[in-house]
Amino acid sequence: MRRLTRYVALLAVGGLLLVACEADEPEDVVDPDEVEEPDEVEEPEEEPEEEPEEAEEPDDVPWAGYEGGEDGVLRVAYVYVGPVGDAGWTYSHDQGRQALEEAMGDQVETTYLESVEEGAPAERVFEDLAREGYHLIFGTSFGFMDSMAAVAPDFPETVFEHASGYTKLDNMGNYFGAMEEPRYLSGMAAASVSETGQLGYVAAFPIPEVIxxxxxxxxxxxxxxxxxxxxxxWTSTWFGPEIELEAAESLLDRGVDVLAQHQDTPAPGQAAEERDAHWVGYHSDMSEFAADAWLTAPVWDWTDYYVETAEMVWDGTWEPREVYASMADGMVQLADYGPAVDDDTQAMVDDRAQDIIDGTFAPFTGPLYDQDGELRVEEDVEMTLEELLNMEWFVEGVIGEPGE
Amino acid sequence: MLGLERRSDVPAWIYVAVPVIAVLLALAVGAVFLVFTGHDPLTVYRVMIQASFASTFGFADTLVSATPLILTGLAALVSFRVKLWNIGAEGQLYIGAVCASGIALLIGESLPGWANILMMLAAGAFGGMLFILIPAIARAWLRTNEIITTLLLNSVALLFINWLIFGSRSFWRDPAAGQFPQGLRIPDEAYFPRWGATRVHLGLVIALLAVVAIWFVLNRTRFGFRMKILGDSESAARYAGVPVRLMVVAVLLLSGALAGLAGAADVGGFSRRLDPNSLAIGMGYAGIIVAALSRLNPGSVILVAIMLGGVRNAGTALQSLPERVPMEIAVMLEGAILLFALGSEVLVRYRIHWPWSKGPALDASPEEAEAT
Structure with a gap:
């Protein structure tokens, strides 16, 4: 959106210049015309019914269910926050969408809207999709949550699924994945490859998910x-290749030899590649952008969730869920290793991955100390999901402030 | 020789014809671009009109988008009328939103809704004025270039609202939004009423009232008369006894207040919280375009704002076409319309002197032409 603002600013400056030039003419001041009384206000909406808007809590209309559609096709829409070509978050969801099409063939018809603004502007987008008759609508950014929640009660026959949020309504579920599991594994790979023991992290926003x-x-x-x-x-971006590149370079300048990241672009990898450093990507297999630097990455695979959800809607068995899926479920994974990760390391990391999948190991198990050396989690105690979702402190060994 | 000559009198039809032709030309240029990128321009335009103007809900959303543009358009108009260039409506809008949401949260449920809404509007206008106060004073007494000061303050305001929501535990931030920072919702009572099932809200009424009020001020008050004199010539104004410095400050404050109202309208009618994402979409800058296209006429601001609001809203609809026209085409069209509309202004005031036409050549003012 910053880009759009910039265009508009440019246009505006152009407009200003022109007005300024014109204004220099000794204008015979045209008498400002009569204000046209705007009849538009009265126009929209015949039925002034009390609209059931903004219901935070479930209203009393239960989810009515998919009834086969007119043509027997389940229509599924995806609303993305970024461009599908971002190689990151949005790309991973679009891979899931394509996989859904493949899996269900003629049963489904999918569409997507990319680069949709978060917040109130998205309300219109979700409402339009629902009105156009999409049966199942996925919104894949946290900033879509309230818009979806505002629209959902008006369309009880449409299923809304929101990624990364927490609102659950009769016809709205939410889903996310335990990315900390493959994150942990990627840290093992990074430390194995590092010669200095100094790792760097190009971080997005100081919020619990990133922390x-x-x-x-x-x-x-x-x-x-x-x-x-x-x-x-911190870059304060989710998708900002230039800033992320600069941040990566500043870390490399300080002697870091392996970079990890949270944003949607492969920019940190390109910085690492240039300096012969190494790189842990995120979201999707980004190895093609910096093949030599590439170690691995924690990645998303939404396929199973999307197929499963669409099938439930198709069968009429869907009900709102709150899903926090793990490596065992396959929603979060570790990407393929790059050439810099030797066989021993791979074997070690794979063993750990198996422990996680088997449920015999959890990354956040005590004793855990914070940056000040204070014991935060007692020995053998596992942090609860609740605690993880609200984590606002850094563990020992992290250099930086968990806030700006 | 090909050239321009000043029209001695401007026929009335030309005021209508020129903008219409400008829009058509812009669409034609857009069509060339679309054809070269492999899209069918007719389909694209049909979809855009369908999405933004032809359906009830689409048009309602166009009005929603037009609401802040009317107010920021007026903000630019007021200052441009006296040749003061307030480029800071963007920042004044943000600060207006900060004040409006702040007051709504402060009041909470302690006052009835209408009182809360009134306070929000007042706070929004106040915020906008506050944020232009320093540039205004600097312009009036130090003759500091207000283009630069107001423009730079836009970045300050943007960083400020981002800091309030993303960078700090401020009063505006929702303490419960642990996973992702966002503004705290204003109380339900403070929501602007909406029109039926659409998202058209009270802000539109406020914007239209503002148009009427500005028209009245410009044409029926001593203040407006002084603005006219000041706009024509500062020295004449001084000679006529107009308190120039106070006028400069007052006009800029009025401009800031209008932009601040747009911020309040976003908070109360649209976002319902301080939301940098939905604020920072260039509504303030677009106001400059609106003012320019309206030829600084308050009434025309409404129409231009609705047109631009529609063009902007059509962006997402283009993605629903099977061949996925990039939404940037909407921004491009906005630019092309502006360019042609402003370019064609010349034709309102001048006529083209073709090489083969008779009579006195260019640049001669009508009087001189008669003299020769």
């Missing part, structure tokens, strides 16, 4: 090298 990822990465690294440190630089 959790950094901590998981650091803990994984410390399993391999107890002295490993993780330096954090």
């Amino acid at each position: 959790r990822g950094i901590n998981a990465f650091a803990l994984g690294a410390q399993e391999v090298d107890p002295d490993a440190t993780v330096e954090v630089v």
Whole structure:
């Protein structure tokens, strides 16, 4: 959206210049015309019914269910926050969409809207899709949550599914994945490859999700090298290749030799490649962008969830869920290794992955100390999901502030 | 020789014909672009009109988008009328939103809704005025270039609202939104009433009232008369005893207040919280375009704002076409319309002197032409 603002600003400056030039004419001041009384206000809407808007809590209309559609096709729409070509978050969801099409063939018809603004502007987008008759609508950014929740009660026959949020209504569920699991594994790989023990993290916003990822990465690294440190630089972007590149370079300047990241672009990898450093990507297999630097990445695979959800809607068995899926479920995974990760390391990390999948190991298990060396989690105690979702402190060995 | 000559009198039809032709030309240029990128321009335009103007809900959303543009358009108009260039409506809008949401949260449920809404509007206008106060004073007494000061303050305001929501535990931030920072919702009572099932809200009424009020001020008050004199010539104004410095400050404050109202309208009618994502979409900058296209006429601001609001809203609809026209085409069209509309302004005031036409050549003012 910043880009749009910039265009508009440019246009505006152009407009201004022209007005300014014109205004220099000694204008015979045209008498400002009579104000046309705007009849538009009265126009929209015949039925002034009390609209059931903004219901935070479930209203009394239960989800009515998919009734086969006129043509027997389940129509599924995806609303993305970024461009499908971002190689990251949105790309991963679009891969899931394509996989859904493949899996269900003629039963489904999918569409997507990309680069949709978050917040109130998205309300219109979701409402339009629902009105156009889409049966199942996925919104894949946190900032869509309230818009979806505002629209959902008006369309009880449409199923809304929101990624990364927490609102549940009669016809709206939410889903997300335990990315800290593969994060931890990627930290192990990073520390194994690092020569200096100094790892860097190009971080997005100081919020629990990102902090959790950094901590998981650091803990994984410390399993391999107890002295490993993780330096954090915040970019305040989810998708900002230039800033992310600069942040990556500043970390490399400080002697970091492996970078990890949270944003949607492969920019940190390109910075690492240039300096012969190494890189842990995120979201999707980004190895093609910096093949030599590439180690691995924690990645999303939404396929199973999307197929499963669409089938439930098709069968009429869908009901709102709150899903936090794990490596065992397959929603979060570790990407393929790059050439820099040797066989021993791969075997070690794979073993750990198996422990996680088997449920015999959880990354956030005590004893855990914070940056000040204070014991935060007692020995053998596992942090609860609730605690993880609200994590706002860095573990020992992380360099940086868990806030701006 | 080909050239321009000043029209001695401007026929009335030309005021209508020129903008219409400008829009058509812009669409034609857009069509060339679309054809070269492999899209069918007729389909694209049909979809755009369908999405933004031809359906009840589409048009309602166009009005929603037009609401802040009317107010920021007026903000630019007021200052441009006296040749003051307030480019900071963008920032004044943000600060207006900060004040409006702040007051709504402060009041909470302690006052009835209508009182809360009134306070929000007042706070919004106040915020906009506050944020232009320094540039206004600097312009009036130090002759500091207000283009630069207001423009730079836009970045300050943007960073400020981002800090309020993303960078700090401010009063505006929702303490419960642990996973992702967002503004705290204003109380239900403070929501602007909406029109039926659409999202058209009270802000539109406020914007239209503002148009009427500005028209009245410009044409029926001493203040408006002084603005006219000041706009024509500062030295004449001084000679006529107009308190120039106070006028400069007052006009800029009025401009800031209008932009601040747009911020309040976003908070109360649209976002219902301080939301940098939905604020920072260039509504303030677009106001400059609106003012320019309206030829600084308050009434025309409404029409231009609705047109631009529609063009902007059509962006997402284009993605529903099977061949996925990029939504940036909407921005491009906006630019092309502006360019042609402003370019064609020349034709309102001048006529083209073709090489083969008779009579006195260019640049001669009508009087001189008669003299020769």
